[in-house]
Amino acid sequence: MKVVKKSPWILHYDGSSCNGCDIEVLACLTPLYDVERFGIINTGNPKHADILLITGSVNEQNIPVVKQLYEQMAEPKVVVAVGICANSGGIFAECYNVVGGVDKVLPVDVYVPGCAARPEAIIDGVVKGLTILEEKQKVARKKN
Amino acid sequence: MIILITIGIIILAPLAGGLMTGIDRVISARLQGRQGPPVLQPFYDVLKLIGKESTEVNSMHRFFVYISLIFVVFTTVILVSGGDVLLAVFALTLGSIFFVLGGYASNSPYSTIGSERELLQIMAYEPMVLLSCIGLYYAQKSFFISDIIAASKPAIIYLPGVFIGLVFILAFKLRKSPFDLSMSHHGHQEIVKGITTEYSGRDLAVIEVTHWYEVIITLALVYIFFATKDPISHVFAVLVCILVYFLEILIDNTFARLKWQQAFISAWVVTGVLGTINLVVLSYFR
Numbered sequence: 164m165k166v167v168k169k170s171p172w173i174l175h176y177d178g179s180s181c182n183g184c185d186i187e188v189l190a191c192l193t194p195l196y197d198v199e200r201f202g203i204i205n206t207g208n209p210k211h212a213d214i215l216l217i218t219g220s221v222n223e224q225n226i227p228v229v230k231q232l233y234e235q236m237a238e239p240k241v242v243v244a245v246g247i248c249a250n251s252g253g254i255f256a257e258c259y260n261v262v263g264g265v266d267k268v269l270p271v272d273v274y275v276p277g278c279a280a281r282p283e284a285i286i287d288g289v290v291k292g293l294t295i296l297e298e299k300q301k302v303a304r305k306k307n
Numbered sequence: 308m309i310i311l312i313t314i315g316i317i318i319l320a321p322l323a324g325g326l327m328t329g330i331d332r333v334i335s336a337r338l339q340g341r342q343g344p345p346v347l348q349p350f351y352d353v354l355k356l357i358g359k360e361s362t363e364v365n366s367m368h369r370f371f372v373y374i375s376l377i378f379v380v381f382t383t384v385i386l387v388s389g390g391d392v393l394l395a396v397f398a399l400t401l402g403s404i405f406f407v408l409g410g411y412a413s414n415s416p417y418s419t420i421g422s423e424r425e426l427l428q429i430m431a432y433e434p435m436v437l438l439s440c441i442g443l444y445y446a447q448k449s450f451f452i453s454d455i456i457a458a459s460k461p462a463i464i465y466l467p468g469v470f471i472g473l474v475f476i477l478a479f480k481l482r483k484s485p486f487d488l489s490m491s492h493h494g495h496q497e498i499v500k501g502i503t504t505e506y507s508g509r510d511l512a513v514i515e516v517t518h519w520y521e522v523i524i525t526l527a528l529v530y531i532f533f534a535t536k537d538p539i540s541h542v543f544a545v546l547v548c549i550l551v552y553f554l555e556i557l558i559d560n561t562f563a564r565l566k567w568q569q570a571f572i573s574a575w576v577v578t579g580v581l582g583t584i585n586l587v588v589l590s591y592f593r
Contacts (some may be wrong), residue, residue, distance in 0.1 A: 167358060169351040192338040202344050202351055210362060210507040213532075237507040238360040278587030286590075300358060 167213070167239070167300050170202040170295040174212035176232055177197075178211065178265065180219025183279035184246035190217060191269065191282045198286060209235035214292055220248040221268050222260045233269050239299035241292040243273045246280045309388075316387045317380055319558065324519030325349045327526075332492075344476045349519070353512045361508030364413045371409030372513050378402030378593055379520045381447060386527040389453030393440050403429050406517070406540075411504035421501020424489035427567050428474075431574035432476040436528075438582040442469040443531065445589050456534035456541075463532045468585030470532050475550055475577045478526045479570075480517070481552075483559035486570050526552065 177185050192205060206212050209232045221229055233242070244265040247253040252263040265271050272295045275288035281300045329346040336343025338560060345508055363369055372520075379402040385395040401427070410422030440450065446465035448456045463470055478486045488500050526548040533544035555591075565573070 164353045166354040169345075170348065170355040195340040197336070197343070199336060199344050202348050205495055208500055210505060211503075213359075230318065235362075239361055242356060259365050284453075303360075 165297070168297055169205075171213045171289065171293055171296065172204045172206045173214045173216050173289065174206055174209050174232065175216045176229065176234065177219055178219035178229065178249060179222045179261065180246065180248060184218035184249070184277075187279045187282050188218060188245065188285060190284055196282045196286065196301050198289075201286075201290070204291065209233075211238060213296060214289060215239060215240065215242045215269075216245055216289070217242065217249050217265045217269075218280075220252045221226055221262045221265055222258075223262060224260070226262065226268055229265070229268050231280070236253045237258050239296055239303055241272045241296045241299070242269050243275060243288050243292050244271045245275045245279045245285055245288065247276055250274045250276060265301050311389055313384050316384050319389065320380075320523045321516050321519040322384045324522040325353070325516075327522050328378075328519060331552070333559055334553070334556050335492075336383065338557070348413065349515065353515050354456055356507075356512035356515070357509050358510040359430050361510050364415075364505050368409060368412040371405045371412055372506065372517075374404040374509050375402045375409065376513050376517045376520075379524070381389060381518050382515050383520045383524055383527075386452065386524055389451065389456070392443060392451045392452055392455070392531065395524075396436050396440055396515065399521075400429070400433060400516070406502065406514075409506075413505035415505045417498060417500070417504040418502055420498060421489055421504065425502060427571060428479045428486065428489050431571045432479040435472050435476040435574065435582055438578060438586065439466075439469050439473050439528065440584070440587055442466045444588065445586060452531055457536045459536060461533050461535045461540060465584055465589055466532065466579035468530075472577050472581040472585075473528060473532075474554070475581075476574055477529070477551070478555055478558060479523050479574070480521060481553040481555050483555050485558070485565040486574070487559075487560040488564055488567055488570060491564070 175188055190196060193276060199219060219231065240264065244250050248255055249265045252261050256263060262268070273288045273292045275284050277284050281283045326346070328349045332348060333343040333346055378398050382399040382402065385391065385398065397503045407425045408421045410418040410425065443455055443462055443466070444450050446462045449455060482492060483492050484491070490503060503511060506514060507508045529548050529551050530544045533547050534541050
């Protein structure tokens with residue numbers, strides 16, 4: 164079943180980003196990049212989403228929020244960490260409140276580097292995530 | 308034979324409806340200066356949703372959506388097979404009400420707001436739909452669509468006001484701006500996702516398929532106004548359906564969402580003025 168690759172719905176969550184990456188994520192929706200070409204929709208509802216796009220590092224306060232968003236998403240699901248802060252904590256890694264990259268809390272599938280990550284890189288990361296999404300669905304089917 | 312026709316309608320109506328929705332998304336994207344998704348995108352979405360896990364809030368939550376689908380399918384079969392237009396409209400209302408109940412059943416604040424707005428929308432558009440049925444009866448002396456579309460003169464000659472009123476309220480039914488305050492195709496991060504908020508996987512797919520049926524129902528209502536016993540009029544009716552659908556897409560992309568008070572009052576004013584005057588004039592001359 165390849166349809167899962169043709170209609171990825173995205174949930175975008177801002178961890179403790181400086182908003183640089185968030186603006187680039189939203190830039191993907193503009194006519195210049197138009198991610199709806201690939202059937203990508205920015206949903207804003209974890210129950211509808213297939214891909215969790217997290218920008219910014221995870222801090223002590225948003226750990227439960229990130230975990231809850233992930234748990235509310237229906238299987239199969241993929242986590243994409245966008246920007247260097249989401250990958251490793253970036254320049255905020257040494258801050259007293261910052262835990263580090265998203266992978267400290269959630270199983271991250273795709274790392275998109277950059278500060279800020281360019282829209283092309285974000286789209287590329289999501290497309291890489293789609294292959295993982297398809298594999299996860301195959302595994303889920305075998306279990307059933 | 309009846310069973311075959313029924314099965315045909317049940318299978319073909321959502322295919323046509325899904326295709327219309329896909330074309331809608333492409334045209335909307337082009338109007339916004341984007342390339343837009345493939346035409347078959349709605350089908351990809353639904354097939355994907357069927358393959359996904361469905362999280363269940365409670366058992367009734369899911370039940371209402373399926374009941375809603377059944378009533379909407381029933382409406383489609385009646386309308387397309389030329390049955391009683393009044394029965395079809397009542398079954399459609401029942402389908403909408405079950406959908407609203409599904410929103411309430413989840414106990415989520417977003418769903419509840421969506422349900423309340425959906426109820427308001429039903430209140431706003433329902434009088435006009437009923438007036439259309441009454442008008443069709445006045446004009447063609449029958450509630451049966453098979454009789455209405457076999458008349459010598461199209462209903463639009465008698466009911467221009469009712470038709471304009473119907474096109475006006477179709478924006479509610481097609482979930483288009485400026486009347487998309489309960490559930491919109493755009494605004495994915497907004498409260499307008501309403502009733503669908505707590506649905507996922509297969510249940511969300513059912514909601515989407517229900518909407519495809521509703522697209523066909525609304526266009527069938529437009530069709531009735533133009534079709535006569537003359538075969539060429541049926542081609543003309545299809546063209547008018549396409550034109551009305553394009554008009555709704557254009558309005559959707561050029562208008563902002565109205566507040567519920569404005570949506571409600573404007574719908575009732577249009578119903579009261581165009582619908583009622585049309586019926587009064589018609590009853591005076593016939």
